[in-house]
Amino acid sequence: MAQSPLEIRHLQTLAALADTGSLGRAAERVFVTPSALSHQLKALETHYGAPLFERNTKPLRLTQAGQRLVTLAREVLSATAQAEREIAQWVSGGSGQLRIAVECHTCFDWLMPAMDALREHWPEVELDLVSGFQAEPMALVEGGVADLAVIHDRPAARPGVVVETLFRYETLGIVSPRDPLAARPHLQPADFTERTLISYPVDEAMLDVVRHFLAPAGIKPKRRDAELTVAILQLVASGRGIAALPRWSVTPYLERGYVVGKPLGPEGLSCELYAAIPESLSGKPYMRDFIDTIRGGA
Amino acid sequence: MAQSPLEIRHLQTLAALADTGSLGRAAERVFVTPSALSHQLKALETHYGAPLFERNTKPLRLTQAGQRLVTLAREVLSATAQAEREIAQWVSGGSGQLRIAVECHTCFDWLMPAMDALREHWPEVELDLVSGFQAEPMALVEGGVADLAVIHDRPAARPGVVVETLFRYETLGIVSPRDPLAARPHLQPADFTERTLISYPVDEAMLDVVRHFLAPAGIKPKRRDAELTVAILQLVASGRGIAALPRWSVTPYLERGYVVGKPLGPEGLSCELYAAIPESLSGKPYMRDFIDTIRGGA
DNA sequence: GAGATTTGTTGAATTCTATTCATGGCCCAG
DNA sequence: CTGGGCCATGAATAGAATTCAACAAATCTC
Incomplete structure (x- = not known):
């Protein structure tokens, strides 16, 4: 009107x-x-x-x-x-399946809420996680084993697979509040030489810090592993080393002052996350809905 | 998203x-x-x-x-x-005034609900009815006495006054269910010669039937007046004559079978209603709202 | 049952509107 | 005062929605 x-x-x-x-x-x-x-x-x-x-x-x-x-x-x-x-x-019958492959531990922080939303909105869609930490996630999609792979770097285009960008995030250097580095405006690669890098037990090539920050500077710090984010933070808080994690996974701890987050380099280190999905599913409403949820919630 | x-x-x-x-x-x-x-x-x-x-x-x-x-x-x-x-x-302060001039009796059927809606949505707007059955409503707007005039025929454009079309309606011939005319598919001007035309006590020139249906055919029936729509219908139902009223004002009576409504002429007689408003008010949100309400509710 | 009328569809042309591009201003930091 | 981040602006472009004109289907009329 x-x-x-x-x-x-x-x-x-x-x-x-x-x-x-x-x-x-x-x-x-x-x-x-x-x-x-x-x-x-x-x-x-x-x-x-x-x-x-x-x-x-x-x-x-x-x-x-x-x-x-x-x-x-x-x-x-x-x-x-x-x-x-x-x-x-009504149109599609509501059914379908969505098998998700993830290569990064921290991703579960935003993936879980998104999966919950999908389950609620699309009860008829079969939702699965493909255990694929070892394999190349992209290959899982290509091989028809997964319907969505979360990946870090925009891969070369392959027939039958489309890649969509999910969102951009910043990975922060995580230090103890009592560490002298906590006073710095931001961290340099050199700051990592004297300390232990605490991270998930994955290959170095998988770590944003190493690939985009330390390796380019030729720095190769000692490493120590922990399975869970809280464990990593626990180690950092007690001065056993420093970590580098996406901002979203640590905000609650930052707010409580449990640890301190510092940009990596003067510009900060920001990475982008992509989703690889079979072309045949890329138009499906539940898929669009899921991707929109991820984009919106991050 | x-x-x-x-x-x-x-x-x-x-x-x-x-x-x-x-x-x-x-x-x-x-x-x-x-x-x-x-x-x-x-x-x-x-x-x-x-x-x-x-x-x-x-x-x-x-x-x-x-x-x-x-x-x-x-x-x-x-x-x-x-x-x-x-x-x-918030923007306009919500205030303003809206003085309405109407020349047709039946218009109140749709005007009242619209005015109620306006009062509810725009409590700060002063709402008035200008008693202008005698005068030319258009002149009331031009003279600054009314802010909105409901009129039957699109008048010549005048400076400072804009005319908007409200809606189109059909005026029906109203006959008793026991009248032989009730069997006809539609009424002819000649059907009015033998009967009394029952209408509001206004000049013939104001009546849609006369102007657009009877007068062109050279027919000038006897007339009888009644102030209220129900009174007119009462007279029609008891066989004292026939009437011609807008469909919207009689639908409840038609549904109950109290009277019967017949198109005037094979095509039916449809008229259009216009609103004349001062150009200065034509953009005011409460005015737009009011006009939209009228259009939507009819 | 054939023509006429009403009502909705279609594809191409047009017109209109939103977006982009390129530029410039503004504010804060250094 | 100078450079970068961030937004505003106007002209140009690209894209869409609307109109136009012609057609199809269905209904009504005679």
Whole structure:
């Protein structure tokens, strides 16, 4: 009825803006340039005759009107997603399978909630984890043993397999609060020479720190293993060495001051995660839903 | 997140489709050609991989998927309208006035609910009825005495006043169920010669039947007045004459079989209602809201 | 039952709108 | 004051949605 220029696209923008706190990051979340969002927002603001957010404030602050639209966006987007899921289930019969291969330990932190959401939304989809820490996850997808592999580096394109980027994350150097390094603004590769690197029991080639930070600098620290994240942090906290973990897996500990997280290098070390999936499944609604959940929740 | 082609525009289409039961009428409700809607719907159907409605059924029937989307549309559109109202009220202070001039008695049937809705959504807007049955309503708007005039014929454009079309309606010939005319498929002007035309106590020039049906045929029946719609129907039911009223004002009586409604002429007689409003108010959110309410509720 | 009318569909053309691109301004850090 | 991060702006492009015009199906009428 009311012909307002408001469209769902705008609501996605608003939601992304609220989530990311920055126009630039919101833009990459909805796969457009920041410019596009700037135009969108300007159009909305002139239409409503009011600003939607305060510019020039680092964690972007929304005005009352902006806030209201974000609330609307949350309602509308979740209602829409729900409706579309239902329809997709009627159409496809709701069945399917999703066997997931992961090569990184920490991934379970975000993978579990996403799997829970999938189980809830798509009860008829068979959900499995493929134990594939040793093998090349990509090969599992190619071989038809897995339906989704989480991988660190964008691999070469292979026929029948599509690769989608999931999200970008920062891996932090983790040091004890009593370590002198805790006072540094960021860590250098050289800082690792004197200490023990505490990590999961996997090949060095699998560790972000080693591949993208220490190896390029020619540094090869002593290593010590632990199976669980808490165990690693325990060792770090008691001064037995330093670790390097994705930010998401340690935020609760950082907040409690149990350990301290430092950027690796002046720019920080950020890596990207990808999903490899068989082309035949890449369009399936439950697959899209799952990937969107991962992207949104991270 | 999910990049579905579904947009609010589509939801408006779906809602209009469900309301009107016909693609053509839905199209004019959202101010596009039927072709556009056909394209829209086809796109949605191929996206969801399922038909949304059954074609070739007179009151257009929705499939399960279509029904679900209509439900979604209702939710989303009302949530959106609500949010936009709130924002508009913050921006404008919510105040304003709306003095309405009406020249037709029956209009109150749909005007009252619309006014109630406005009072609820915009408590700060002063709502008034301008007693202007005698004067030219258009002049009341031009003179700044009224903010909205409901009129029957699209008047010549005047500076500072905009005219918007509200909706189209059919005026039916109303006859007693025991009248021989009740068996006819439709009424002819000549049918009025033998009987008394029962109507509101207004000038003949104001009556749709006279102007668009009887006068062109040179027929000038006897008249009898009644102030209220029920009184007119009472007289008709007891065989004292026939009337001509908009369909919306008599549907409850038709359903109960109290009287019978017949199209006037083989094509029926359909008139259009317009709103004249000062240009300065035509963009005001409460005005848009009011007009949309009228259009949607009719 | 044949023609006419209403109603919806289709593909191509058009028009419109959103996005991108390239540039410039602003603010904070060093 | 200078450089980089971040957003804004205007023109150009690319992409989509709408319209147009012609057609198909179904219904109504005679």
